[in-house]
Amino acid sequence: MKNYLFLTKDGFTYDGSNYETNNLQLLGTGVGNDILEAFVSFKYNQSYLLNQSFKDIFAVEYVGDFIMNLEL
Structure with a gap:
């Protein structure tokens, strides 16, 4: 089985100085024999x-x- 992280570039956040910055958000993980099975798991x-x-x-x-x- 393979392990995958599922992420998105949607949205933004603020850094420690309160400046708006683009980010990646980790949505979760999935496990499967391939990416499609892992996406179903996710x-x-x-x-x-x-x-x-x-x-x-x-x-x-x-x-x-x-x-x-x-x-x-």
């Missing part, structure tokens, strides 16, 4: 997102561990 496990209006969703396959708490 939609099932994050079904609350079906009420949202995200239009531009994309996926990235990931392998291995995450690195957490990085800071610029």
